[in-house]
Amino acid sequence: MGLDVWRRLPGQALLVILNIFSATALIFEGYNQARNPPLTSFPATGVLGTVSGTPGFIEMAQIGANGVVTNTTKQGGLTAAYYFGAMWGCFVGGWAGDKYGRKKGVWIGTCFCMVGAGLMGGSINANMFICARVVAGIGIGFINAIIPPWVSELARAHNRGSSFSLVFIANYFGIIVAYWINFGIRGTNDTFRWRFPLYFMIVPVLIVAIVCFFMPDSPRWLIANGRKQEAVDILAKVRGDLAPGDPVLLAEVAELEAVVELSHHKRNDIMNLVIGRYSGRLHLGRRVVLGLALQQIQQWTGILAIATWATALFTLAGFSPYKASWLAGLVNSFGVLGTAAASLVIDRLGRVKSLMVSFITQGISLFLVAAFMRTAELSTGARASHFGIATAAMVFVFLWFFTMFNIVPCWIYGTEIWPQEIRAKGYSFTIFGWAVGCGMTGFVIPIMLSNLGWKTFIVFGVFNIVSMPIVWFFYPEVAGKTLEEVNLLFTSDSPFVPANMKEYHRLLDEAGGNVTVAERRLFDSVDAENNEGDEAHRAGAYSVEERKIGSNNIDDSVMYSSDKH
Numbered sequence: 001m002g003l004d005v006w007r008r009l010p011g012q013a014l015l016v017i018l019n020i021f022s023a024t025a026l027i028f029e030g031y032n033q034a035r036n037p038p039l040t041s042f043p044a045t046g047v048l049g050t051v052s053g054t055p056g057f058i059e060m061a062q063i064g065a066n067g068v069v070t071n072t073t074k075q076g077g078l079t080a081a082y083y084f085g086a087m088w089g090c091f092v093g094g095w096a097g098d099k100y101g102r103k104k105g106v107w108i109g110t111c112f113c114m115v116g117a118g119l120m121g122g123s124i125n126a127n128m129f130i131c132a133r134v135v136a137g138i139g140i141g142f143i144n145a146i147i148p149p150w151v152s153e154l155a156r157a158h159n160r161g162s163s164f165s166l167v168f169i170a171n172y173f174g175i176i177v178a179y180w181i182n183f184g185i186r187g188t189n190d191t192f193r194w195r196f197p198l199y200f201m202i203v204p205v206l207i208v209a210i211v212c213f214f215m216p217d218s219p220r221w222l223i224a225n226g227r228k229q230e231a232v233d234i235l236a237k238v239r240g241d242l243a244p245g246d247p248v249l250l251a252e253v254a255e256l257e258a259v260v261e262l263s264h265h266k267r268n269d270i271m272n273l274v275i276g277r278y279s280g281r282l283h284l285g286r287r288v289v290l291g292l293a294l295q296q297i298q299q300w301t302g303i304l305a306i307a308t309w310a311t312a313l314f315t316l317a318g319f320s321p322y323k324a325s326w327l328a329g330l331v332n333s334f335g336v337l338g339t340a341a342a343s344l345v346i347d348r349l350g351r352v353k354s355l356m357v358s359f360i361t362q363g364i365s366l367f368l369v370a371a372f373m374r375t376a377e378l379s380t381g382a383r384a385s386h387f388g389i390a391t392a393a394m395v396f397v398f399l400w401f402f403t404m405f406n407i408v409p410c411w412i413y414g415t416e417i418w419p420q421e422i423r424a425k426g427y428s429f430t431i432f433g434w435a436v437g438c439g440m441t442g443f444v445i446p447i448m449l450s451n452l453g454w455k456t457f458i459v460f461g462v463f464n465i466v467s468m469p470i471v472w473f474f475y476p477e478v479a480g481k482t483l484e485e486v487n488l489l490f491t492s493d494s495p496f497v498p499a500n501m502k503e504y505h506r507l508l509d510e511a512g513g514n515v516t517v518a519e520r521r522l523f524d525s526v527d528a529e530n531n532e533g534d535e536a537h538r539a540g541a542y543s544v545e546e547r548k549i550g551s552n553n554i555d556d557s558v559m560y561s562s563d564k565h
Contacts, residue, residue, distance in 0.1 A: 005214040007233070011241040014216075018154055018238070021211050022147050023170035025106060027204040028113055029140050030174025032082065048079055051182065051197055056190030061126040076443060078126065081133035082140075083439040085116075087432055089141020091270065094428030097146040098421065101225070102218045105424065106150075109142025110209040114202050121199035137435075139205070144431045149415045149423045153220045153483065154238055168342075168408055172335040174204075179329045220420045220483075223256045231256070254516050255484040256420065267530070268422045273429075280526035281491045282419070287426060290475060291414035292433035297467045298410040299437030301359070302366050302460030305445050306398050331395055338403025350479035351409040355471050358405035359464045365398040366461035373454040416478045416486055423483075476500050485515045487522060 006014050032048070051057050052075055055067035061078060064070040089112070097105035116136025123129040181197050188196075219238075222231035235249060236242045242249045267278035276285020346354055369391055376387035414430030415423065448456040476489040476497050488507050492499040511518035 006216045006237070009237075011237045011239065015154065015238045018215060019151070021208065021215055022151050023168075023173075024204050024211075025110070025143050025147050025208045026168065026170040027174040027177070028201060029144060030171040030176075031178045031201055031204070032136060032140065032174070048082075051194045052078060054190065054194045057194035059190075060123065060194075061129060063126070072446065074126065076446070078129060078133065079442060080439050081130045082137040083435040083442075085134035085137020085139075086141040086144070086435040087137075087439075089138035090145040090428040090431035090435065091141075091425075092138070093142030093145040094425040094431075095270075096142065097149070097424030098221070101221055102146050102150045102153075102424070103212050103215060105142055105146045107209055107212045109139045109146065110205040110212070112136065112139030112142065113205040114209070115139075117198060117201035117205070120201075121195045136201075141428075141431060141435070144434070145428045146424050148411060149418075149427050150218055151415070153218045153420075153423070168411060169336055169339045171407075172332070172339050172403065176329070176333050176336060179332055183325065183329055220256055220423070223253070224421050228253075228257075251516075252482075255482055255519070265527070265530075267526075268425070270425065273422070273426065278530050280529045281493075281522060282487065282526055283490045284422075284426070286490060286495060287417045288429045291417060291427065291430035294410050294413055294471075294475070295430055295433030296437045297463075297470070298406060299434070299441045300460065300463045301362055301402070301406065301467070302398070302457065302463070303402055303406075304438070304441050305449070305456060305460055306366075306369070306395055306402075327392070331399055334396060335399055335403045338400045339407060341404045342408040345404065346408050346412075347479055350477045351413050352471060352475055352477045354405045354409045355475075356468060358401055358409075359468045359471075361401040362398055362406070363461045363464035365394050365401070366457045366464065369394045369398070370454045370457040370461070373457070377454070413475070413478065416483060417490070419487055420483070473497055476504075482515065484519055487519055488515070491522060 006017075009017070052061070052063070053069060058064045058067060058069055061074070062071075063075045063078070069075055089109075093105055093109055096108060112135055116132050116134075116139055119132030119135060120129060123132055178197065181200060182193075185193055185196060216230075216234045216237075219231035219234045222228070222234070232244065232249070232253060235252060236244060236246070239246075239249060239252075265278065266272060267280075267282070267284060272278055273284050273288055276283060276288070279285065342354075349357070372387045372391040372394065376384045376391060379387060411430075414427050418426035445456070448459065452459070473496055478486050478489065481489070488504045489500055491507060492503040494500070507518045507522065508515070511521060
């Protein structure tokens, strides 16, 4: 599948185009996010969050009358169907991305997305719409499970985070496009108001489906599937048109081969991944938990509650309904700047420290939101308005620190912790965590706001504080390390970071600082434990001594990357 147009492009131009391609695919995910408001008099964010409150949609789906939603449970079900599809699409997509390649996996996902969007726009009743949402969810499950690992695989170790954050701007850009389209057509007829935004979802994925044919596949996947020369050509191109014999290029290829030459193992079966069976010191089951849990943590930081209540908070501050809606669009647009700013810190601070900054600032912001809201409720006149403005200001503060320090680390970490041969499959658990987290919080937030009111934000503030020790003690820092080197960070039987870092340094020291040798020894030891060593050697693996000889031609300084935190 493909035309080799990429061979005619300069290396840096190709890398830029690949990132734009990946970003365009992620626009669909942001555009299609739906955040139904807890109070139906206030608009929400995301395409369905706004569309589901329009008179034409309410009538079609039979969730209310006279332009007012009365069946919020059914409204929530229409929203949740998307995440239900994504829960299963991510696993099928991860499998497809590893078996058939990143390009084909993404292309299949775009087909599901286009069919789902077309069916949503043409729905004649709620049942048809729910089915369409599930189909679109399956498609985004494919895209979310494949695109982030693809971006990570193309980036260099020292700037992988910044590259990912720049691509991930597209996710927030999709939210902005959805909001402003709905804002711009608010005066049109009832049918056009809800059908056009849903049909428009086809545009970004159609572009991706067409461009897919001209893009190169992941070099890591190509090596894993016996297409080494093509992989070398792509790596040489995207690394800046390097010569085939460049030592940096040879080092990267050697690391990739170290991972993929023993790629077909029973430990990589989906159920074995869940329970960590046959993975030995690779501790793949632990990585499942870490990737899934980090997405759960992100969804419980309060982001949906803050974004959903943006318009309500601006109304509380004394702004007119029109201006409150306009400001709500502005605050979501503000998120793009925060996500772009993440590229400045994600690799310098690292994933873990960035999350620490986010948890502290988000927690403080949420506590202040609760305090200002409560004070505004107990006040009247100008005093109430002033505290309403203060509450609204904290919405901007929260969103800035969330997008700059939280959203990118939570999404990229799950792409970095998996061996190449199962990266898309392993990342499926991260997407599963995202889908479950969004579904759960989307369901309980309206209930919390209705019963707890301002106390809801205290609850989410506490979640931020509780998350800090969990991330600090259980999540090793992966910034600055090659994706192949990361396998050495989970080798201790203890789940705590200090124990794993101690084992990481021991393995590297025993290998003379050579990551390739250390990693191959690790895989050999795991294979020996499971009696898979002889089978692997018959498949063409080298002995440890043979590998050491082969690795002597590679400069150790190239192979031994930094090891902060």
